[in-house]
Amino acid sequence: MWRWVVVAGIAAAWLYVGGRNADLRAQARQPATLVITGGTVITMDDARRVLAPGAVAVAGTDIVGVGTPADVAARFSAAETIDATGQVVLPGLINTHTHAPMVLYRGLGNDLNLQDWLTKYIFPAEGKTVSPEFVRAGTRLAALEMILGGTTTFVDMYYFEEEVAEATREAGLRGVLGQTLIQFPVADAKTPEEGLARTRAFVARYKSDTLVTPAVAPHSTYTLSAATLQAADRLAREQHVPLLIHLEETRTEREDSLKARGLTPTAYLAKLGLLGRHLLGAHGVWLGPDDIRLVAEAHASISHNPESNMKLASGVAPVGEYVAAGVAIGLGTDGAASNNDLDMFEAMRQAAFLQKVTRGDPTTAPATLVLEMATRRGAEAIGMGDRLGQLTPGRRADVIVVDTRAPHLQPMFDPIAQLVYAAKGSDVRTTIVNGRVLMHDRVVKTLQAPAVLGDAQKMAERVRAAVR
Ligand SMILES: CSC[C@H]1O[C@@H](n2cnc3c(O)ncnc32)[C@H](O)[C@@H]1O
Numbered sequence: 001m002w003r004w005v006v007v008a009g010i011a012a013a014w015l016y017v018g019g020r021n022a023d024l025r026a027q028a029r030q031p032a033t034l035v036i037t038g039g040t041v042i043t044m045d046d047a048r049r050v051l052a053p054g055a056v057a058v059a060g061t062d063i064v065g066v067g068t069p070a071d072v073a074a075r076f077s078a079a080e081t082i083d084a085t086g087q088v089v090l091p092g093l094i095n096t097h098t099h100a101p102m103v104l105y106r107g108l109g110n111d112l113n114l115q116d117w118l119t120k121y122i123f124p125a126e127g128k129t130v131s132p133e134f135v136r137a138g139t140r141l142a143a144l145e146m147i148l149g150g151t152t153t154f155v156d157m158y159y160f161e162e163e164v165a166e167a168t169r170e171a172g173l174r175g176v177l178g179q180t181l182i183q184f185p186v187a188d189a190k191t192p193e194e195g196l197a198r199t200r201a202f203v204a205r206y207k208s209d210t211l212v213t214p215a216v217a218p219h220s221t222y223t224l225s226a227a228t229l230q231a232a233d234r235l236a237r238e239q240h241v242p243l244l245i246h247l248e249e250t251r252t253e254r255e256d257s258l259k260a261r262g263l264t265p266t267a268y269l270a271k272l273g274l275l276g277r278h279l280l281g282a283h284g285v286w287l288g289p290d291d292i293r294l295v296a297e298a299h300a301s302i303s304h305n306p307e308s309n310m311k312l313a314s315g316v317a318p319v320g321e322y323v324a325a326g327v328a329i330g331l332g333t334d335g336a337a338s339n340n341d342l343d344m345f346e347a348m349r350q351a352a353f354l355q356k357v358t359r360g361d362p363t364t365a366p367a368t369l370v371l372e373m374a375t376r377r378g379a380e381a382i383g384m385g386d387r388l389g390q391l392t393p394g395r396r397a398d399v400i401v402v403d404t405r406a407p408h409l410q411p412m413f414d415p416i417a418q419l420v421y422a423a424k425g426s427d428v429r430t431t432i433v434n435g436r437v438l439m440h441d442r443v444v445k446t447l448q449a450p451a452v453l454g455d456a457q458k459m460a461e462r463v464r465a466a467v468r
């Protein structure tokens with residue numbers, strides 16, 4: 001009998017001590033608002049760690065822990081948990097060049113080169129249809145597409161950019177949003193001076209916003225005078241905001257510039273004093289070695305847009321040369337009128353394949369490099385390398401979860417190759433920006449899809465009537 005008394009005593013003491021240790025462990029655990037656990041975590045950190053399985057802990061807007069599920073469970077107590085078993089967790093994708101409202105021109109003016117597409121279809125259509133309501137409805141539609149496709153940050157250039165900003169905030173996305181400057185009269189400014197005043201007001205309004213980074217967006221060297229280009233640059237530098245510009249997109253653009261002033265568009269920007277770390281050049285297809293050197297020395301960045309470059313037959317950007325020169329190069333879709341979608345998975349796949357086939361070298365643009373362009377290199381290109389593009393503690397919690405259990409993603413030997421070469425935007429199940437779940441199980445929480453689609457449909461009717 002006494003033996004049973006002793007055993008019971010020991011058991012009670014053991015339970016008491018164990019319980020107390022568990023309590024102490026729970027007390028010691030850091031509170032997390034969200035833990036995503038059980039999936040393959042592709043960190044895109046400096047060590048390019050892939051944790052299979054892994055877990056990511058989020059507190060408020062930031063990532064606070066990354067490790068194995070057991071490690072994260074031991075260190076964090078989660079208010080909410082997302083089970084990512086059978087899925088891949090990675091940094092949200094960064095689209096470094098688009099014109100969000102142009103989704104409303106999707107499918108308009110196909111099979112044309114840039115000059116004809118712009119001057120015969122797009123500029124005239126914009127002249128008749130762009131309004132604040134158009135921009136708001138278009139951006140909502142674009143935001144819905146981007147959230148569904150795993151884009152968490154986008155760089156935009158358009159008119160009435162405050163409408164883009166409001167729709168972006170409503171959707172919960174992150175945006176680097178550039179108010180357009182162009183020399184000829186447009187819907188939101190009759191003169192470049194009016195455009196500059198509007199841009200200044202836009203920058204002032206969003207300067208302290210959490211999700212919106214305002215930017216100055218002179219269209220290109222071929223649509224602006226030297227004086228307006230320099231005024232745009234002065235404003236961007238004075239306000240410490242990005243300067244977004246189309247750069248050397250077509251052979252014609254480069255040849256016209258050489259004929260007009262004996263300088264390539266890039267050398268012209270350098271001469272005017274615009275090249276700097278605040279400048280993000282979209283496309284950068286035709287730069288030669290001297291131009292790339294200028295960009296690298298100025299610490300300016302490039303956005304590569306392979307699908308638009310293919311559709312408009314603009315050419316093939318020298319991606320390998322930019323990387324070798326140390327230029328920060330991100331990936332973009334361009335507007336949906338020249339792509340014709342905003343799917344960054346599609347952009348990754350096409351970026352890789354285009355480089356391989358034109359270089360005749362399958363080792364060019366490997367999957368890891370291309371995923372870097374869509375994440376950490378894109379973050380560097382927009383000057384946010386310290387905040388975005390990697391799953392590491394201290395960075396913002398912009399995270400996506402991709403379901404890899406679909407037939408077209410099985411079997412999975414190499415998660416990065418699978419994402420770049422086989423995944424589609426529609427495989428994204430969860431999209432998180434700044435710690436907020438914008439979409440879970442493919443249900444977008446911040447936008448009402450039927451209303452967004454209905455408003456877009458109404459706007460499309462106006463476009464149809466205007467371009468008839
Ligand atoms: C300041 S950008 C807004 C302006 O740019 C036009 N646009 C759209 N796509 C392209 C492109 O690939 N190259 C040049 N310009 C483009 C858009 O229609 C707006 O008018």
Ligand SMILES: [Zn+2]
Pocket residue numbers: 097098099246282334335
């Ligand atoms: Zn563009």
